[in-house]
Each structure stands twice: as C-alpha cells, then as structure tokens.
Amino acid sequence: MSYYECIFIARQDLLQSQADALAESYEKVLAEHKGKVVKKEYWGLRNLAYPIKKNKRGHYIFFNVEAPAEAIQEMERQMRFNEDVIRYLSIKVNDFEKGPSAVLRNQEREDNIREKFARDYADRSEDISEEMNEENHAS
Amino acid sequence: MRRSPTRNSSRTERPQGNRQGGIPQLKVFNRPRRTCPFSGPKALKIDYKDVRMLSRFVTERGRIMPRRITFVSLKAQRQLSTAIKRARFLALMPYVAE
Numbered sequence: 687m688s689y690y691e692c693i694f695i696a697r698q699d700l701l702q703s704q705a706d707a708l709a710e711s712y713e714k715v716l717a718e719h720k721g722k723v724v725k726k727e728y729w730g731l732r733n734l735a736y737p738i739k740k741n742k743r744g745h746y747i748f749f750n751v752e753a754p755a756e757a758i759q760e761m762e763r764q765m766r767f768n769e770d771v772i773r774y775l776s777i778k779v780n781d782f783e784k785g786p787s788a789v790l791r792n793q794e795r796e797d798n799i800r801e802k803f804a805r806d807y808a809d810r811s812e813d814i815s816e817e818m819n820e821e822n823h824a825s
Numbered sequence: 826m827r828r829s830p831t832r833n834s835s836r837t838e839r840p841q842g843n844r845q846g847g848i849p850q851l852k853v854f855n856r857p858r859r860t861c862p863f864s865g866p867k868a869l870k871i872d873y874k875d876v877r878m879l880s881r882f883v884t885e886r887g888r889i890m891p892r893r894i895t896f897v898s899l900k901a902q903r904q905l906s907t908a909i910k911r912a913r914f915l916a917l918m919p920y921v922a923e
Binding site: 693695734735736738744746748773775777783787788789792 | 911
C-alpha cells in the first residue's frame with residue numbers, strides 16, 4: 687500500500703452535487719480495489735489559469751488515498767473515459783500533510799482579506815453619509 | 826609608434842582598478858549572503874498546491890526564475906521546478922501569463 691495524492695478537475699457545467707457524486711463514484715472504485723480515501727477536499731469551482739476543453743472554470747476535487755497501485759490505475763482508467771473529468775493527476779507521496787491543504791489555506795486567507803476590506807468600506811461609507819447629513823444640517 | 830606602448834600600459838593597468846584585484850577589498854557592508862529560502866530553520870515547504878508560494882519564484886510572464894536571482898539551492902530548484910510544472914498542469918498557474 688502506498689500513499690497517493692489524487693486531484694481531478696470536473697467540467698464547469700456540473701453542479702456541485704454532481705461533482706460530489708462523481709467523487710464518490712471514484713471513492714467506490716478505490717474501495718473495490720482495497721484502497722482507502724483518508725481525506726477528501728472540495729476546492730470549489732475555481733478559475734482555471736488557462737482554458738481546458740473550452741472550460742474556463744472547474745470543480746477541483748482532492749483525495750489523499752492509501753491504496754495499491756492497481757486501484758489508482760483503475761481509477762485513472764475510468765477517469766480517461768469520463769468526459770466530465772477534464773484533468774486528473776495522481777502523485778505518490780511519502781507522507782500526507784496534516785490539516786487542510788495549501789489551496790484551502792490560501793482561499794481562507796483571501797476570504798479574510800476580502801471580508802476585512804468589505805467591512806472597512808462599509809465603515810467608511812457610513813462615515814461619509816454621516817458627514818453629508820451634518821453638512822445638510824449646517825446649511 | 827607612440828600609441829601602442831601607451832595602449833599596452835593602460836591595458837596592464839586596467840585590471841588593478843577595475844575588477845577583483847587592484848582596489849583593496851574593504852568590507853564596507855558586513856551583510857550576510859542571502860541563503861536558500863527552502864533550507865534553514867524558517868524553510869518554506871515546496872508544495873505544488875501552494876500557488877501563493879510558487880508564484881514568488883516565477884516571473885510576471887510565468888517563467889521559472891533562475892537560481893542566480895532567487896538563491897534557491899540546486900536541490901530545491903529541481904523540486905521547485907517540478908512543483909511549478911505540476912501546478913501548471915492542473916491549471917493552478919499559467920504556462921504563459923499575458
């Protein structure tokens with residue numbers, strides 16, 4: 687049994703539920719070949735850096751898998767047939783990372799920044815409206 | 826006839842003033858040399874999923890930066906370049922940014 691990181695990208699027109707169903711079907715394939723999914727991550731509908739098969743965005747699904755090589759081969763074979771999967775990559779690793787992967791960590795950070803910005807902006811617009819009111823009163 | 830000896834002499838003098846020899850090498854700045862960002866106590870981890878980290882080692886156009894600029898060690902540069910290539914394959918990073 688080896689450790690693998692598997693990522694695949696699903697087509698943009700799929701719903702999130704459909705993408706999840708797809709992921710589950712591959713989990714099942716791995717299970718049939720004595721594999722085990724240790725961790726599963728859904729990275730969301732991300733923008734692709736360049737278009738792939740006319741897709742500008744894609745559902746990213748990430749697995750940490752402990753499985754024999756045959757299981758990975760079988761999963762990749764099935765991914766090749768499926769038109770909904772536009773990219774897949776399986777990498778053998780020595781050890782799994784603990785906690786959420788870098789993509790999710792970065793996403794969280796960006797969300798925090800955006801949130802903070804939105805809050806600041808809201809505060810400022812309040813200030814401005816208050817100032818305007820004051821000015822109106824003065825006149 | 827007079828020009829050639831002067832030219833010769835200037836040629837022999839030049840390396841003294843210019844490059845390595847010549848001027849006595851005073852250490853004006855005792856700045857430590859920049860070291861590899863992937864080794865040492867505060868080392869970054871090379872991960873093909875960490876686009877924010879990888880993008881520091883790529884030019885604006887998306888090309889991998891040479892080691893002489895980033896001071897990445899040879900071993901780390903090899904790992905870094907495969908990580909960048911994996912990120913590109915997964916459309917996390919562009920092959921060419923315009």
